[in-house]
Amino acid sequence: MNIFVAKLNFKTRKEDLQAAFEQFGEVSSAKIVLDRDTKRSKGFGFVEMPNDNEALQAIAALNEKELDGRVIVVKPANPKPANNY
DNA sequence: GCTGAGCGT
Numbered sequence: 001m002n003i004f005v006a007k008l009n010f011k012t013r014k015e016d017l018q019a020a021f022e023q024f025g026e027v028s029s030a031k032i033v034l035d036r037d038t039k040r041s042k043g044f045g046f047v048e049m050p051n052d053n054e055a056l057q058a059i060a061a062l063n064e065k066e067l068d069g070r071v072i073v074v075k076p077a078n079p080k081p082a083n084n085y
Numbered sequence: 086g087c088t089g090a091g092c093g094t
Binding site: 002004006007010031033034036040042043044045046070073075077078079080 | 088089093094
C-alpha cells in the first residue's frame, strides 16, 4: 500500500518517516520528496507498506497527528505519475 | 538560514 504523507516538517528526513510508520507495521520503503534543484524537502513524502491492514492502521493512527513538531496528513497515495524526467 | 498546499527525480 502506498501512503501519502503531507505537511511534514522541512527538517524531517525519510528515516524519521519510516520510524514513525514502523511502530504500526512493516515498512518496505519511505521517501521524502525533495526539490530537484535545492534538494530541500518539499514538505511531503511517501511510505510503502506491504501489509495492507497494517497500512490502514498506521494511516488512522498517524493522520492528523504530530511528527517532529508538525501536524501531518496521512492518506492513501494516488498512482505514480508517468515518468517524464 | 527562508515556505506550508498537496501526490513522487
